[in-house]
Amino acid sequence: MKKHLLTTLGLFCCLVASFAQETDEKKDKGEFSGNFQNTNQFYVNDPQIGTNTTQYKRELSSTDAWLFLSYKLKGFKFNLRYDVFNNTPLFNPSEAYTKSGIGIWSVSKDIDKLNITVGYFYDQFGTGMVFRAYEDRNLGLDFAVNGARVIYTPTENTQIKAFTGLQKFRFDLRPEVIKGINAEHRIEINENLNTQLGASVVNRTIDQSTMNNIVGGINNYELENRFIPKYNVYVGNIYNTLSYKKFTLYTEYCQKTKEAIFNPLINRMELKDGRVYYTSLSYSTKGLGINGQYKRIESFSLRTSPLENLNLGMIAYLPSLTRQNTYRLLARYNAVVQELGENALGLEFTIKPQGEFFKKHQTTININTSVVTGKNDFDLTRLNPVNFSDDTARYFREHYIDVSHKFTKKLKAMLGFQYINYNQQLFEQQSAQYKYVTAKTYFGEVTYKLTPTRSLRVEAQYLDTKQDLGSFINGTVELNIAPHYSFSIGDMVNVNRVIRNTQASSSDLVHYWNVFGSYTYKTTRITGGYLKQVEGVNCTGGVCRVEPAFSGVRLTLQTNF
Amino acid sequence: MNNSKKYIKIAQIVIALVLLFSACDEEIPTGLNLTPERSVFDTTYITPVIPSPQPGNVLIEDFTGVKCVNCPRAHEVAKKIMTSNPNRVFVLAIHPLNYLDQFTKPFVEGDDHISKYDFRTKEGGDIFELLGRSSSMPIGAINRVLFSGESTLLIEDSKWNAKTGEQLAKNAIVNIDTFGKKGIYYAEANKIRINVKLTYTQNTNDSQYVSIALIEDDLIDPQKNSPATVDEYEHNHVLRRMVTPSTGKQLKGPIVAGKVFETTYEYVTTPTETWNKKNLKVVVFVHNGTSGSNKFEVRQVKEYAIN
Numbered sequence: 001m002k003k004h005l006l007t008t009l010g011l012f013c014c015l016v017a018s019f020a021q022e023t024d025e026k027k028d029k030g031e032f033s034g035n036f037q038n039t040n041q042f043y044v045n046d047p048q049i050g051t052n053t054t055q056y057k058r059e060l061s062s063t064d065a066w067l068f069l070s071y072k073l074k075g076f077k078f079n080l081r082y083d084v085f086n087n088t089p090l091f092n093p094s095e096a097y098t099k100s101g102i103g104i105w106s107v108s109k110d111i112d113k114l115n116i117t118v119g120y121f122y123d124q125f126g127t128g129m130v131f132r133a134y135e136d137r138n139l140g141l142d143f144a145v146n147g148a149r150v151i152y153t154p155t156e157n158t159q160i161k162a163f164t165g166l167q168k169f170r171f172d173l174r175p176e177v178i179k180g181i182n183a184e185h186r187i188e189i190n191e192n193l194n195t196q197l198g199a200s201v202v203n204r205t206i207d208q209s210t211m212n213n214i215v216g217g218i219n220n221y222e223l224e225n226r227f228i229p230k231y232n233v234y235v236g237n238i239y240n241t242l243s244y245k246k247f248t249l250y251t252e253y254c255q256k257t258k259e260a261i262f263n264p265l266i267n268r269m270e271l272k273d274g275r276v277y278y279t280s281l282s283y284s285t286k287g288l289g290i291n292g293q294y295k296r297i298e299s300f301s302l303r304t305s306p307l308e309n310l311n312l313g314m315i316a317y318l319p320s321l322t323r324q325n326t327y328r329l330l331a332r333y334n335a336v337v338q339e340l341g342e343n344a345l346g347l348e349f350t351i352k353p354q355g356e357f358f359k360k361h362q363t364t365i366n367i368n369t370s371v372v373t374g375k376n377d378f379d380l381t382r383l384n385p386v387n388f389s390d391d392t393a394r395y396f397r398e399h400y401i402d403v404s405h406k407f408t409k410k411l412k413a414m415l416g417f418q419y420i421n422y423n424q425q426l427f428e429q430q431s432a433q434y435k436y437v438t439a440k441t442y443f444g445e446v447t448y449k450l451t452p453t454r455s456l457r458v459e460a461q462y463l464d465t466k467q468d469l470g471s472f473i474n475g476t477v478e479l480n481i482a483p484h485y486s487f488s489i490g491d492m493v494n495v496n497r498v499i500r501n502t503q504a505s506s507s508d509l510v511h512y513w514n515v516f517g518s519y520t521y522k523t524t525r526i527t528g529g530y531l532k533q534v535e536g537v538n539c540t541g542g543v544c545r546v547e548p549a550f551s552g553v554r555l556t557l558q559t560n561f
Numbered sequence: 562m563n564n565s566k567k568y569i570k571i572a573q574i575v576i577a578l579v580l581l582f583s584a585c586d587e588e589i590p591t592g593l594n595l596t597p598e599r600s601v602f603d604t605t606y607i608t609p610v611i612p613s614p615q616p617g618n619v620l621i622e623d624f625t626g627v628k629c630v631n632c633p634r635a636h637e638v639a640k641k642i643m644t645s646n647p648n649r650v651f652v653l654a655i656h657p658l659n660y661l662d663q664f665t666k667p668f669v670e671g672d673d674h675i676s677k678y679d680f681r682t683k684e685g686g687d688i689f690e691l692l693g694r695s696s697s698m699p700i701g702a703i704n705r706v707l708f709s710g711e712s713t714l715l716i717e718d719s720k721w722n723a724k725t726g727e728q729l730a731k732n733a734i735v736n737i738d739t740f741g742k743k744g745i746y747y748a749e750a751n752k753i754r755i756n757v758k759l760t761y762t763q764n765t766n767d768s769q770y771v772s773i774a775l776i777e778d779d780l781i782d783p784q785k786n787s788p789a790t791v792d793e794y795e796h797n798h799v800l801r802r803m804v805t806p807s808t809g810k811q812l813k814g815p816i817v818a819g820k821v822f823e824t825t826y827e828y829v830t831t832p833t834e835t836w837n838k839k840n841l842k843v844v845v846f847v848h849n850g851t852s853g854s855n856k857f858e859v860r861q862v863k864e865y866a867i868n
Contacts, residue, residue, distance in 0.1 A: 211590045212691060212808065212851035216770075219594045220811045226595055231587050 030073030035560040037137070038065040046551035048510055049532055053548050059087035059096045066103065066137070075110040079119070083171075090140035091170065093548050101171050104144050115151040120144040120168065123161070124317070125182040125200035129254045129276055130237045130302070132317035133167070139545055141311055144168040145178065157186040167304050167313065174304040175207040178315060196241040202302075204315060206231050210305045214260055217269060217307075227271040233259035235302055235316070246285050252278045254300065254316075261301040262309060263340060269306050274299035276318070289350040293321045294343075298375055301339040311545055321346035322370040323400055325418070328492065329441050329461040329474050333422040334537050335396035336544040341375030342395060362406045366416075372396040397421040402443075410449040417442055424468060428537060428546050439465040453482040469534065471496040486518045492534065524559040591690040592808030599804050602825035605812075611819045614762040617731035619650045620846050620862040621721060622702040623798075624689055626656055626664030627676060630785045633794070635699030635718035640797075642725050649729060651844055651864045652798040653774055656680035657689035664698045667782075674783040674790050680799050687807035692857065704728045705848060705857040714857065733861035734763040735847050745843050746868040748827070753867055755804065755826040757845055765816045768850030769860070770809030773826060775802045776864075778840045801836055804828045809848060841867055 040063050045056040055062055065084040070077065083103035087096040106119030122144055124132035133145045147165020154160075164179035180202035188194040206214070206229075214229050239252035254276040260269045280293040297318060304313035318337040321344040325331040335344075351365040352358070372395040402416030422437040443461040450456055457478040464471050476490035494510035514531035533550035621639050625632040639652045656665050658681040667676030689695075692702050692714045700715045703724040707714050716724065738758045739745055748754040755773060776798050784794035804826050812822050830836065846862035849855055 208591075208690075209851070212592065215590045215593045216768075216808055216811065216851045219592070219806045219808060220813070223595075223597055226593075228589055228593060228595070231590070 028073070030071055032069075032071050033561065034067065034069040036065070036067050036557070038063070038557040040555045041550075042553040043550075044552040046532060046549075048508070049512065049549045049551060050535060051549050051551050053089060053094055054096050055087060055089055056551075062087040062089060062096070064088050064090055064137075077106075077108045079104065079106045079108075081105070089548075090137075092140075093545075097170075099171055103142070103171070104168070113153050115153075117149045117151075118147075120146050121149050121163070121165075123149065123163065125161070125180065125202070126198050126237060126239045127252060127278070127319060128317035129252065129278065129300075129319075130200050130235045130256075130316055131178075131180050131182075131202045132315075134317065136543070139311065139543060141314075141543070142168055142170075143314060146173055147178075157188075159184050167315070169313070174313060175210060176304040177205045177207075178304070179203050193242075193244050195243070197238075198240070199238045200236065202235045202315070204233050204235075204302070204304065206305055210307065213307060214269070214305070218260075221268055225268060227260070229260040229269070229271065229306075230258060233257055233302070246283055248280075248282045248284075250278075250280045252276070254278075256300065256302060260306040261299060261340075262306045264309070265340070272299040274301065276300050287352045287354045289348075291346075291348045293346045295319075295321055296344075296375065297337070297339060297342050299340055311543060314543070317543070320344070322372065322396060322398055323348070323368045325400075327443055327459065327461055327474075329463040329472055330400075330418050330443060332463060332472075332534075332536055333396075333420050333424075333437060333439060334427075334544055335370075335372050335422075336427045336537065338372075338374075338395065338426075342372055343375055344370065344372045346370035362404075362412075364404045366400070366402045368398070368400040370396070370398050394421060395423045395426055411446070413444065413446045415444045427544075437465055437467040439463050439467075455480045455482075466496070470494055472534070484520055486516075486520075488514075488516045490514050490516075492532075494534070523561065524557070527554075527556045529554055591687045592806055594806035594808075599826045599828055600810070600824050601827050602823075604823045605814065606821050607817070607819045608760065608821050609819065611762055612736055612760055614732040614734070615736045615861065616649065617728060617733040617860075618648075618862045619646075619704050619725050619728045620702075620844070620859045621650065621652045621725065622688065622692070622705070623652055623654050623718075624657060624685075624695070624698060624700050624715070625654050626661060626698055627667055627680065627783060627796075628785045629661075629664035629698040630787050632664070632699045633784060633786045633791075635701065635721075636797070638718045638721050639701075642722055646725070646729060650725060651862050653776060653800050653844060654680075654796065654798040655685040655688060655800045656682065657686040657694075658683050659686045660689050660694060661696070661698060668790075674792055676782050678780060678782050680780075680782075680796065682800055682802065684803040684807045685800050691808060691851075704859040704862075706859075707855070732762075734761060734765055735769075735861050736760045736762060737845050737847065737861050737863045739865060742868045744868075745865045747838070751830045753828045753830070753841075753843075755828070755843055755845075757822075757824050757826070759812070759822040759824075759847060761816055761818055761820045763818050765860075767816075767853055767855065767858075769812040769816050769847060770850055771805060771812060771822070771824075771845065771847050772807075772809040773804040774800055774844040774846075775804060775828065775836075776842050776844055777801050777836050778842065779837070780840075801841070802828070802834070804843075808851065811850070812847075838867070843867060 040061065042061045043055045045051050063084060063086040066081060068081045070079050081103040084100045086098050089095065091097050104120035106117055106121055108115060108117035122133045122135060124134065133143050135142045135144065145163065145165040145167055147163060149161065149163035152160045160183045162181040164177065166173040166175070167178060180200060182198065182200035184196060184198040186194065186196040211229065211231060218226050218229060233256055235254065235256040237252060237254040242249045256274045258271050258273045261272055262269050275298050277296045280291060282291040300316065300318065302316035304315065318339055320335055320337050322335045347369050349367040353363055374395065399419040402414055404412065404414035406412040418441040420439045422439065423435065424437050425435040441461055441463040445457065445459040447455055447457045457480065460475045462473050472492055472494055474490065474492040476488055478486065478488035480486045490513065492512035512532040512534050514529055516527065516529035518525060518527040530553050531550065535547065535549040537544045537546055621642065623635055623639050625635065643650045643652060665681050667679045668674040692705060695715045699718050701718060701721060702714045703716065703721055705714055706728065708716070708724055740756050744756050746754055759771060778797045780796040780799055781793050782796060783790055783792050784796065843865045844862065846859050848859045849857055851857065
């Protein structure tokens with residue numbers, strides 16, 4: 001492995017050097033760029049908030065770092081990323097993973113209307129529901145594909161992509177071959193009406209060794225539950241974006257052929273085909289934006305093999321229709337997309353009243369509502385039931401409103417309310433003590449400009465729930481000194497707490513406080529802080545993972561060059 | 562718009578090709594068992610008294626064929642190893658169906674000789690595939706171990722003796738026993754009852770499987786040999802049928818020292834399975850599952866006559 005890495009690194013340097021040398025003569029040095037990101041964590045055990053992973057007992061610190069280098073010259077592009085993981089909980093919170101090496105490399109070349117890439121690449125077809133190779137460092141995901149890709153752009157309105165390769169898994173590759181083709185074509189019918197059509201086909205082939213494991217599992221089922229698994233699965237989609245004046249309609253249909261998928265509800269594999277229907281309609285005019293979305297998933301688990309679960313081996317990316325919240329307490333409960341089946345409906349309004357007073361004060365109102373149910377339990381007559389707990393088919397529901405207003409040139413404020421119903425048993429596989437969590441969160445933010453370069457921001461949230469860990473209050477005071485410094489101090493307090501996974505008595509107030517500072521110089525940002533973080537689900541766009549509580553020091557460095 | 566029509570046409574062709582491919586029939590995966598269970602009684606418990614471990618026996622899986630000119634040489638190698646290590650080494654002579662037909666197909670009319678039997682079995686083909694199949698014969702697996710310096714489980718017969726010696730030095734992690742005369746016997750004229758007791762003497766994290774094979778000795782039929790085909794060649798240890806799935810039957814639950822699996826299997830011969838009862842034997846072997854660095858490795862093997 002080491003030899004392989006050195007060879008790759010050597011090859012990269014030689015290629016870059018030889019091209020640089022050749023072009024020195026022509027005074028063309030190409031373009032070199034890159035970035036570096038580093039996170040260091042020092043763990044301080046705090047049984048009161050339930051810190052219990054290996055890093056608190058043994059390793060006491062961890063480091064993640066990524067150095068990305070890119071060199072462009074004469075239509076060639078060389079990419080290389082070196083990854084460092086020392087005792088990291090990033091891939092699996094209960095593990096301390098240590099390994100360093102070349103994470104990805106690639107060489108690509110533009111030849112007229114053709115782009116060819118070999119090595120590792122990230123890409124997606126359409127919204128990514130049939131294929132998405134992407135990286136999310138926040139969640140420890142890296143679904144790069146190692147292989148070859150060709151992109152052909154015959155006209156500015158048409159693009160055809162094709163690839164074949166293996167999915168990356170840490171510093172290794174999954175053995176299942178993935179290949180696919182995608183075509184997109186834009187047609188401008190007239191100045192008010194245009195449409196963009198797309199279609200893709202993806203195929204995944206299971207290797208013999210993985211098939212042996214699948215067969216071994218099937219042979220242990222009761223006879224009536226056994227089936228003939230498939231080596232190949234084919235997935236296709238067609239999608240279209242239709243724009244007419246202020247309206248945009250997006251529709252997508254995905255279908256996959258029968259293959260073995262794992263159903264955790266019955267704890268065994270089944271032979272099933274699957275499909276997804278997705279549509280969104282948006283309307284935008286001066287002072288008003290409306291977006292409505294609907295998605296239905298039926299057994300659409302597309303992974304490198306049915307033996308992978310959670311966030312492992314994902315080939316398809318199924319986006320969430322629920323609101324992506326950023327405030328700490330508002331983002332506490334998220335709807336993990338249910339690939340085995342769900343119905344989701346989301347509706348969002350952005351209103352900017354057009355009266356003189358409101359325009360002057362930049363008043364904006366955001367309203368969002370969403371509901372997620374099981375795939376067989378969608379009933380339009382029950383879209384807004386009074387009591388969520390009585391409706392056990394529901395997975396998730398959220399109502400959200402915020403209003404922001406600029407009172408003076410120096411003072412602006414925002415107030416809002418969020419109401420959530422959350423099926424915790426489903427999303428987090430928690431004990432059945434509370435299957436459903438009902439949470440009401442009141443939140444607000446005030447920003448006051450002290451001087452042209454200094455501002456003070458205060459945010460506060462109160463999450464009221466009788467379930468899960470109980471209620472929380474969160475407050476943060478932040479001082480920004482442009483262009484270099486930012487400091488904040490905050491505390492999140494667990495009030496009316498419910499005992500779960502902690503050792504403190506129920507009468508203690510549990511504080512999750514944090515102190516944070518950052519320094520920014522040009523494209524470099526250094527941050528440091530001491531923080532306590534409550535256990536919960538961390539999500540990006542419907543892909544989530546349950547993260548344990550954190551207590552300790554976190555230092556980060558990020559730079560682009 | 563002409564371009565649009567062209568691209569739509571291309572898309573239609575691509576979709577048609579994909580549908581064509583997806584409609585193609587795939588081979589049924591090796592080792593998949595869709596037949597009813599042959600185990601009629603099953604119990605598991607933990608014994609407080611852990612018995613002494615049995616010496617580790619060795620299984621030689623000899624992949625062979627009646628038209629393979631060098632295979633008799635491998636039969637001799639296996640026979641010598643068995644004779645030198647009585648009751649410690651057992652052989653399965655596997656004639657894989659659908660693989661290496663030029664070596665394994667029986668002699669038929671039009672050939673210089675005619676076979677009475679077709680020794681090939683689907684299970685034999687499954688096992689050949691599972692262990693990584695080879696493009697040549699004779700070839701064999703010794704306890705299904707991937708030996709140091711080897712890239713495959715299947716190795717040439719010239720290496721069998723030395724590798725068997727290595728394996729014989731080990732103790733088994735699981736003892737295989739039966740129950741005397743009422744252990745493995747003919748319950749009815751065409752029904753073989755097999756009572757097996759497996760007792761683990763060590764913990765293991767490897768997934769564990771048990772495989773049971775029916776073999777037949779003393780089958781007289783043509784065999785290619787050097788320099789000429791032998792008409793009355795004695796074929797021994799010929800794999801006739803697997804009682805368990807070809808990949809084995811999984812032993813469920815954590816495997817700890819003292820864990821006992823007692824299982825009764827029944828095999829009912831069909832009218833076409835005209836095997837000589839007197840020459841039938843049962844080979845029981847316990848092995849690792851299909852994943853891990855030492856996948857498939859045989860952890861103990863025993864052979865029994867049928868009473």
